[in-house]
Structures are given as C-alpha cells and as structure tokens.
Amino acid sequence: xxxxxxxxxxxxxxxxxxxxxxxxxxxxxxxxxxxxxxxxxxxxxxxxxxxxxxxxxxxxxxxxxxxxxxxxxxxxxxxxxxxxxxxxxxxxxxxxxxxxxxxxxxxxxxxxxxxxxxxxxxxxxxxxxxxxxxxxxxxxxxxxxxxxxxxxxxxxxxxxxxxxxxxxxxxxxxxxxxxxxxxxxxxxxxxxxxxxxxxxxxxxxxxxxxxxxxxxxxxxxxxxxxxxxxxxxxxxxxxxxxxxxxxxxxxxxxxxxxxxxxxxxxxxxxxxxxxxxxxxxxxxxxxxxxxxxxxxxxxxxxxxxxxxxxxxxxxxxxxxxxxxxxxxxxxxxxxxxxxxxxxxxxxxxxxxxxxxxxxxxxxxxxxxxxxxx
Numbered sequence: 001x002x003x004x005x006x007x008x009x010x011x012x013x014x015x016x017x018x019x020x021x022x023x024x025x026x027x028x029x030x031x032x033x034x035x036x037x038x039x040x041x042x043x044x045x046x047x048x049x050x051x052x053x054x055x056x057x058x059x060x061x062x063x064x065x066x067x068x069x070x071x072x073x074x075x076x077x078x079x080x081x082x083x084x085x086x087x088x089x090x091x092x093x094x095x096x097x098x099x100x101x102x103x104x105x106x107x108x109x110x111x112x113x114x115x116x117x118x119x120x121x122x123x124x125x126x127x128x129x130x131x132x133x134x135x136x137x138x139x140x141x142x143x144x145x146x147x148x149x150x151x152x153x154x155x156x157x158x159x160x161x162x163x164x165x166x167x168x169x170x171x172x173x174x175x176x177x178x179x180x181x182x183x184x185x186x187x188x189x190x191x192x193x194x195x196x197x198x199x200x201x202x203x204x205x206x207x208x209x210x211x212x213x214x215x216x217x218x219x220x221x222x223x224x225x226x227x228x229x230x231x232x233x234x235x236x237x238x239x240x241x242x243x244x245x246x247x248x249x250x251x252x253x254x255x256x257x258x259x260x261x262x263x264x265x266x267x268x269x270x271x272x273x274x275x276x277x278x279x280x281x282x283x284x285x286x287x288x289x290x291x292x293x294x295x296x297x298x299x300x301x302x303x304x305x306x307x308x309x310x311x312x313x314x315x316x317x318x319x320x321x322x323x324x325x326x327x328x329x330x331x332x333x334x335x336x337x338x339x340x341x342x343x344x345x346x347x348x349x350x351x352x353x354x355x356x357x358x359x360x361x362x363x364x365x366x367x368x369x370x371x372x373x
Contacts, residue, residue: 095123
C-alpha cells in the first residue's frame with residue numbers, strides 16, 4: 001500500500017501541468033484578421049493605386065501588399081479606416097504585369113487570409129510606343145491656323161492632343177483637342193513660327209497618370225497642301241509579294257485596282273504569316289518622277305500601323321525611303337511626302353506592325369503622286 005501511494009505521488013510530480021490539454025493548444029484555431037474586399041487596381045507610370053474595402057474587424061492595424069520577387073509596401077490601418085474604402089498609392093514599381101498579394105495584420109502580428117488583384121504597371125517602354133495623331137493638313141484662316149487631324153478609329157486609350165504655339169506678341173499659347181474632335185484652331189498664330197504638339201493617352205479608364213507621345217516640333221507650312229497629281233495605275237503590275245490570302249480573293253493585285261472596297265491581305269487561312277515577313281512590290285512599267293506615296297487602309301481589322309518604303313530602278317538594288325506611320329482610318333487616302341523628288345520604276349512596301357493583334361496585314365490601295373504642276 002505504501003508503494004502504491006508513493007508511485008501515485010511520483011507520477012503527479014513528473015506530469016506537466018498542460019499534459020492533458022497540450023494537444024488542444026497545438027491545434028487551437030488560428031486567429032485570422034479580416035481581409036480586404038472589393039479590390040480595384042489603378043495603374044500609373046511606375047506606380048499604382050489599390051483601392052479596397054477594409055474589413056469590419058477592429059483588430060486590423062496594418063496592411064501589406066507584395067508583388068513580384070521582392071516588391072512590398074506597408075501602411076497603417078487607422079480606426080477611421082475600418083469598414084471603409086481605403087486607397088493606397090504604391091510608388092517605385094518597375095514596369096510589368098503583376099499579381100498583388102494583399103494581407104492585413106493585427107497588433108500581435110497575425111495575418112489575414114490572402115486577397116489579390118492582377119494589374120499592369122506602365123512605364124517608359126509603354127510610353128516609347130505611343131504615337132502622335134497624324135496631321136491630315138493645315139490651312140491658314142486669317143490670323144488663325146487650322147490643323148486637321150486624320151480621325152482615329154478604335155483607340156479608346158487616346159485622350160486628345162495638346163498643341164503649343166506663339167502669338168504675335170511672343171506669348172506661348174496652348175490648345176487641347178479631345179480625341180473625338182478632328183480639328184484644332186490656333187487663334188492669333190504668329191506667322192512663320194513652328195508649333196509643338198503631343199498626344200495624350202490613358203491606358204485604362206482607372207489610370208492615375210496621363211501618358212504622352214514624344215513631342216513633335218513642326219513647320220506648319222510643310223503641311224499646307226499643294227495640289228497632288230496621282231499617277232495612273234492602269235498599266236501597273238505586282239512584281240512580287242510575300243503572300244496573299246486565297247479565301248475571298250484577297251490577292252495582291254487588289255492593292256492597285258483603284259477600288260477601296262477590295263484589298264490585299266497576307267495569308268492567314270493556311271500556314272499563316274507573321275510580321276515582319278510581309279511585302280508587296282509594284283512595277284510602274286516606266287521610271288516615274290515621284291514626290292510621295294498614298295495608302296488607303298482596308299475597313300475593319302488588320303490595318304497597318306507602321307511600314308517601310310523602298311524604291312529601285314531594277315527590282316534588285318533598293319533604297320529605303322524610311323519608316324512611316326498610318327492612321328487607323330477606313331478607306332481614306334493617307335499621303336506620305338518624300339523629302340525630295342525621286343525617279344524610279346519599282347517600289348516595295350514592307351508592313352512592320354499593325355493596329356491590332358492580327359499578324360497578317362491588309363491594304364486597300366497603294367499609289368504614288370507628284371506635287372504641283
């Protein structure tokens with residue numbers, strides 16, 4: 001009996017106080033502060049804003065946002081933020097596409113369940129690919145200068161164009177023209193002075209920054225139209241092409257048939273082609289004096305954004321006339337003036353990029369012209 005009592009007493013001395021409920025402690029329910037809800041992402045230039053609804057959980061004191069390999073940003077959550085929307089501006093984000101991980105914390109360091117939002121942050125790469133609106137022509141109207149823009153179709157990111165010029169008093173004046181308006185009047189313009197213009201873009205409706213194409217400095221006189229005489233294309237022929245679409249007769253000859261309702265498209269239905277492997281070569285049959293080229297885009301998709309023009313006397317040796325931009329406008333002649341008159345028989349058009357994601361470009365009409373008499 002004495003031995004039994006001693007054994008019980010020894011067992012009591014050696015058993016930890018939490019022996020009978022330690023398993024419950026190890027598996028106790030974790031504390032999760034309330035997470036954010038109703039998240040919206042607002043992109044900017046190397047920065048972004050994230051708006052979210054803060055939980056009703058009054059224990060929340062801090063919010064942390066993580067992205068990429070090591071991007072983090074933290075901010076305090078104050079009592080007045082609880083159960084309200086809070087917008088957080090995050091600076092110094094490298095340009096790119098990210099998933100942003102959002103978690104809240106309480107004073108003890110417990111973190112909420114994950115919330116996330118997906119977004120693109122813009123920067124110099126995006127800005128470098130923005131193009132100014134294309135000037136159709138400029139005319140004088142008394143002391144004013146009137147700039148006509150080629151209408152842009154389908155670009156919802158374009159906000160408008162800003163033009164800066166001098167008045168006769170030497171003062172600087174600025175005019176902003178919205179994207180839907182195709183004419184800008186420069187009131188009381190100082191004659192024989194240059195003007196600057198740049199086009200503004202907003203990549204998404206929620207963007208917190210405005211983005212600008214590179215400023216263009218031009219002499220308005222060079223845009224005041226001189227009479228253009230289009231060369232007859234009756235005897236012209238297609239001397240070569242990269243491909244043509246057999247479906248619906250989208251052949252290369254349609255680019256010089258005088259009908260903007262027909263058009264050449266590179267092959268897409270079988271073994272589809274891709275940039276930059278597109279071209280069409282035209283034989284004018286005779287060596288002609290040329291001051292420039294004209295192009296008409298097809299309707300709908302596959303419009304050409306940028307192209308290169310090359311000329312040749314023999315269809316063997318080529319001279320580049322540079323890279324040029326076309327506006328996304330249907331079935332309307334767009335004119336490209338050469339810096340000096342050239343004489344040649346053959347020319348080659350090389351589409352380099354398009355206005356949409358389609359990889360096979362199309363053109364309704366291609367031709368050449370001379371200026372004046």
